[in-house]
Amino acid sequence: MAPSHCCVPGCISGVRNSKIKNERKVSIFAVRKPALAKSSAEKAHREQLTRFVLSMRDAASGDCIKEMLQKETAAICELHFMPTDIVVHGKFKTLCQGAKPCLHLPKKSSFTHPSRKPPVARVAEEPRKRHNNIIDLQKSFKQLPEFLKG
Numbered sequence: 231m232a233p234s235h236c237c238v239p240g241c242i243s244g245v246r247n248s249k250i251k252n253e254r255k256v257s258i259f260a261v262r263k264p265a266l267a268k269s270s271a272e273k274a275h276r277e278q279l280t281r282f283v284l285s286m287r288d289a290a291s292g293d294c295i296k297e298m299l300q301k302e303t304a305a306i307c308e309l310h311f312m313p314t315d316i317v318v319h320g321k322f323k324t325l326c327q328g329a330k331p332c333l334h335l336p337k338k339s340s341f342t343h344p345s346r347k348p349p350v351a352r353v354a355e356e357p358r359k360r361h362n363n364i365i366d367l368q369k370s371f372k373q374l375p376e377f378l379k380g
């Protein structure tokens with residue numbers, strides 16, 4: 231059975247009656263079984279795509295993604311690949327070997343973000359009020375609203 235739609239969460243390529251404006255035919259590339267690859271490079275690529283799909287889906291929560299991979303019905307659509315990774319043969323398109331999905335992906339993915347991102351620069355907080363001595367502190371304390379003095 232040929233895959234009918236893209237298995238990237240949130241992607242509706244191939245889903246019938248999708249409401250995509252200017253809908254065009256999006257090519258879908260089946261994720262093939264690494265074990266059946268004809269060359270080691272092909273096998274490595276298939277393994278990479280298999281890992282990608284597994285990282286996107288949560289097989290532990292009842293997702294049948296492993297079964298889909300087993301049946302080769304899991305697929306990734308062309309929207310997730312760089313246009314340069316896609317080879318057009320007339321009406322058909324194929325993936326370049328080694329092409330890695332990198333576009334329109336859910337943010338949360340161990341595949342696209344294998345390690346933690348560096349911390350985002352924080353907006354400087356307002357400097358805390360410092361007191362040079364106990365008298366200053368007492369003055370500030372007196373200015374506090376009653377309910378805070380408790």
Ligand SMILES: [Zn+2]
Nearest residue numbers: 236241243307
């Ligand atoms: Zn897709």
